[in-house]
Amino acid sequence: MSTKTWAVFGNWLVTLFLGFVLAWPWSQGLKAQGFSQFADGDARLLSAGGAYFLEALRLGFGHFQSLLLPTLVLGVGVALVSLVPTAGLALAASSKQKLGPNALATRAVEHWWRFALLRLGTSLVQALLFGGVYVVQAWFRATSADVRQADLRTLSFVAAGLGLGAIVGCVQDVLRVALVRDAVSPHFSGAFGLSLRALRSEGVKLLISWALLASLCISLVGASAVFASRGFAEHPSLTFGLQQLLCLILIGIRLFWFSIIERALASAQKRIKPGALVPAETPASSAEPAYPS
Amino acid sequence: MLALGWAGSGQGRPLAPATPIAPATPVVPIAPVAPIAPETPMALEAPLRVASYNLDANLDVGKHTIHATGTIHFTNRSTRALTELWFHLYLNAFKNNRSLFLRNPFALGRSGRTLSSYGYIEVHKLTSPRFGTQNLWANSAKHSPADPDDTTDISVPLPAPLEPGESLELELEFTSHLPPVLERTGYAGSFHFAGQWFPKLAKLELDGTFAHFPFHPNAEFYADFGDYDVRITAPNEFVIGATGSLVETTQRKNSTTSHFSLKGAHDFAFTAWDKFERISEKVGDVHVQLLFPAWQRENALLSLSAVRQALPNFSRRFGPYPYPTLTVVHPPEAGEGAGGMEYPSLITTGGVWFEPYLGSHAIEAVTVHELGHQWFYGLLASNESEAPFLDEGVNSYAEIGVLEDLLGVGSAFRGAGLDISIAALHRVNAAWYGGDDVVAQPARGFRGFSAMGGLVYSRTATLLLTLERVFGPEKFRAALKLYAEKFRFGHPTPDDFVTTLEKELEPSFGRALRVGLFERGWVDYRVESVASRRSLADLGLFAEGGPQSSRASAASGSKDWLGRAVVYRRGNLEIPVEIALHLKSGAVLRRKWNGQGASFVVDYTGPSELASVEVDPDLKIPLDQNLLNNSKAVTPAGESRISYILTSLAHLFVSGALP
Numbered sequence: 001m002s003t004k005t006w007a008v009f010g011n012w013l014v015t016l017f018l019g020f021v022l023a024w025p026w027s028q029g030l031k032a033q034g035f036s037q038f039a040d041g042d043a044r045l046l047s048a049g050g051a052y053f054l055e056a057l058r059l060g061f062g063h064f065q066s067l068l069l070p071t072l073v074l075g076v077g078v079a080l081v082s083l084v085p086t087a088g089l090a091l092a093a094s095s096k097q098k099l100g101p102n103a104l105a106t107r108a109v110e111h112w113w114r115f116a117l118l119r120l121g122t123s124l125v126q127a128l129l130f131g132g133v134y135v136v137q138a139w140f141r142a143t144s145a146d147v148r149q150a151d152l153r154t155l156s157f158v159a160a161g162l163g164l165g166a167i168v169g170c171v172q173d174v175l176r177v178a179l180v181r182d183a184v185s186p187h188f189s190g191a192f193g194l195s196l197r198a199l200r201s202e203g204v205k206l207l208i209s210w211a212l213l214a215s216l217c218i219s220l221v222g223a224s225a226v227f228a229s230r231g232f233a234e235h236p237s238l239t240f241g242l243q244q245l246l247c248l249i250l251i252g253i254r255l256f257w258f259s260i261i262e263r264a265l266a267s268a269q270k271r272i273k274p275g276a277l278v279p280a281e282t283p284a285s286s287a288e289p290a291y292p293s
Numbered sequence: 294m295l296a297l298g299w300a301g302s303g304q305g306r307p308l309a310p311a312t313p314i315a316p317a318t319p320v321v322p323i324a325p326v327a328p329i330a331p332e333t334p335m336a337l338e339a340p341l342r343v344a345s346y347n348l349d350a351n352l353d354v355g356k357h358t359i360h361a362t363g364t365i366h367f368t369n370r371s372t373r374a375l376t377e378l379w380f381h382l383y384l385n386a387f388k389n390n391r392s393l394f395l396r397n398p399f400a401l402g403r404s405g406r407t408l409s410s411y412g413y414i415e416v417h418k419l420t421s422p423r424f425g426t427q428n429l430w431a432n433s434a435k436h437s438p439a440d441p442d443d444t445t446d447i448s449v450p451l452p453a454p455l456e457p458g459e460s461l462e463l464e465l466e467f468t469s470h471l472p473p474v475l476e477r478t479g480y481a482g483s484f485h486f487a488g489q490w491f492p493k494l495a496k497l498e499l500d501g502t503f504a505h506f507p508f509h510p511n512a513e514f515y516a517d518f519g520d521y522d523v524r525i526t527a528p529n530e531f532v533i534g535a536t537g538s539l540v541e542t543t544q545r546k547n548s549t550t551s552h553f554s555l556k557g558a559h560d561f562a563f564t565a566w567d568k569f570e571r572i573s574e575k576v577g578d579v580h581v582q583l584l585f586p587a588w589q590r591e592n593a594l595l596s597l598s599a600v601r602q603a604l605p606n607f608s609r610r611f612g613p614y615p616y617p618t619l620t621v622v623h624p625p626e627a628g629e630g631a632g633g634m635e636y637p638s639l640i641t642t643g644g645v646w647f648e649p650y651l652g653s654h655a656i657e658a659v660t661v662h663e664l665g666h667q668w669f670y671g672l673l674a675s676n677e678s679e680a681p682f683l684d685e686g687v688n689s690y691a692e693i694g695v696l697e698d699l700l701g702v703g704s705a706f707r708g709a710g711l712d713i714s715i716a717a718l719h720r721v722n723a724a725w726y727g728g729d730d731v732v733a734q735p736a737r738g739f740r741g742f743s744a745m746g747g748l749v750y751s752r753t754a755t756l757l758l759t760l761e762r763v764f765g766p767e768k769f770r771a772a773l774k775l776y777a778e779k780f781r782f783g784h785p786t787p788d789d790f791v792t793t794l795e796k797e798l799e800p801s802f803g804r805a806l807r808v809g810l811f812e813r814g815w816v817d818y819r820v821e822s823v824a825s826r827r828s829l830a831d832l833g834l835f836a837e838g839g840p841q842s843s844r845a846s847a848a849s850g851s852k853d854w855l856g857r858a859v860v861y862r863r864g865n866l867e868i869p870v871e872i873a874l875h876l877k878s879g880a881v882l883r884r885k886w887n888g889q890g891a892s893f894v895v896d897y898t899g900p901s902e903l904a905s906v907e908v909d910p911d912l913k914i915p916l917d918q919n920l921l922n923n924s925k926a927v928t929p930a931g932e933s934r935i936s937y938i939l940t941s942l943a944h945l946f947v948s949g950a951l952p
Contacts, residue, residue, distance in 0.1 A: 012948075019943035023936070035930075046711060048912050050705075054717050058724060078947055082947045082948070146589075149588070230710075232934050236937045244944075
């Protein structure tokens, strides 16, 4: 199998496992309420105006309450661990040599702390941006935060906030790929430099690609939610299977997005002197660590 | 007033087609509305007028005070001579932190908030031409009976008895100092909501006693019917909304006086704010006016849409709405304590702007709940302090039916593939308090407002919903309508309610209703065991018309299946229930149990194996204390949808496909 195939399946497997870990205490808690004794099993949770669902929450209140904090901590942990398969995807998109599952996993793990730092930095910048836009819109007395009745001024603030947040997220992905590129030593400074060059030359193209792919993903998730809201009650295992297929497609789309970034970074690198982004003491030829393939 | 939980039904009904919001009626900011002539109430009956108020009120928006002068026309409709009058000074609940309303730091009423400054009423003068120029207030009690710290329940001795049938003209002058909005009344910035702002005569009972009480944080109000004519003077830029119809406006250089009139009511409230926007439209014969902050326009339209459908719906169920106008006030966020409250022909709603985006129908639910109070409080003016279940409980039941007609099964929440009904919310809230305390007791008897919410609002609603489903919706609704018509413009008691309903329905209904309301009634149906096996051929020795003979072996036995389930009933409520027998073939058989006795054995013989047995499969008894022990399977079902759903959601989250 190709590196990209390994990366997609690896990503799917790891995130499925992490999702399972996150969901397990809650699904076990609800299962323990005894829905298997009903003729329609836990489909009952979704019927009768939610009466049985609320009853399960009431009877298991103490248990579910005790799960809240651990779930929050687990959620943060799982979100951080999930950066490893993301790094694997970025590696697969940028690697010129074929990597087996072990090599891919090892290199992805090595990149984890950089991805984690990047994620924290991005979250901080996004929070500052959203906060700043909120303050500015209050300054300009926009009509309402409610988009149903917003005027053009308010809508432009909402669009500005979302747009800036999206640009920051998009830049984060460019940096991610730049950090794991074969030809570049994984230094933030080098990755920033290359990313800036790529964004300067192909920023608009990248943003349009991101917007199109993001729209596609949102549409797929939305359609799947509509389908799943019915499907889980009638055909749970089949619906679950289709949901997993959807996850694979979403991961594939993300890989495709990383590949677009990689091409932009490659063409940006072509326009600069060889080795310019590599620290002086490190020969360009030794920038690529000797990982087993 | 609305408690935090509302509720919905387990009965799946098709979603009512959403009524489109009418083409935007032009928003008229701060413009005076055309006066609506006070019409004769549409009701066939007229209330017995006991206390009518004619007041001139001047709102000082800077000092947040109302200075008022006027008269009260009071008639002794009782059978005894009166030697004293009793006044409720509800606003004195906010006078200091030693009032009955505020003194308990652990139970600050419904909101749980504390005050930054205080509010009170100063009565300057109370005179009557009958008694010359004597200021009757000078001899008034200094505090509520047996409570030196509370001044919300004040007696005023009369210089001479007032005989039955005699009337008294009282002239009064007072100043109300509004508190910051804590609960129902007060100000927030330039927003003012004046509820319980004037000295109000306590309800005179037929035996000549006054139903007076200090203002308890759990309690609401009780008063006689009368006519209200109130002129409110406020700065020109302020939009005024009030109980009743706007008769005329008189504009001066800096201020405008708005004259409101309402016949046959028992309270008067008004609001004033310089940032209100207004929408008006006619719903049937009723002029509906909506006042709201500009930034809440869309949510206010949700309220209007709910009123448009709920007003005729309530009228069909409980008799026509009697007043020519209805004012719906959506307070700003800072004044949210004024939201979710009812006054005759005026209701307040509320809610944060993003609630609809979360799938919540809270705004519609609050609107419908408060509108329902026009009947269960407004027209059936029961004693809210002594029997809060008669207004809040019965109204919560009424709200369930109307909201489901409006919004279908997801009447409280719709989203993420899950529909939550208002009945389900009330049910779970009712089950939370179970049979902990008696439903039909005075508001002051409940140990905190959440207990009162669970028992008075939710448990009454769930009990009535249970009785409706078990004894037949048509019969039950007809009986309730009869009650609403019989006591329209009256003051029904718990006994009036129970006897009217039980007369129309069967005796077991009356028993269940009384136990549910007065005896901490509860019930839990539970399937204890279920078993299934092949039936056996006869084995052993049998006498068949002569000497005993041995019967054939099991090999030639029957191919039928046998099944047996044991169902238990716990609790003191005996309610007839159905039991469903699910067979492996997919067929479902039904059995009935009258609910009497502690247990019931269901036997089955048939061609298919018994798979599971469920008691109350249609959820006709939402009062059932534990729904999850209602079914037992011979072999529990294997596939777990919830594991699939939660894992899928978590997977999407982890893989970054969801934010």
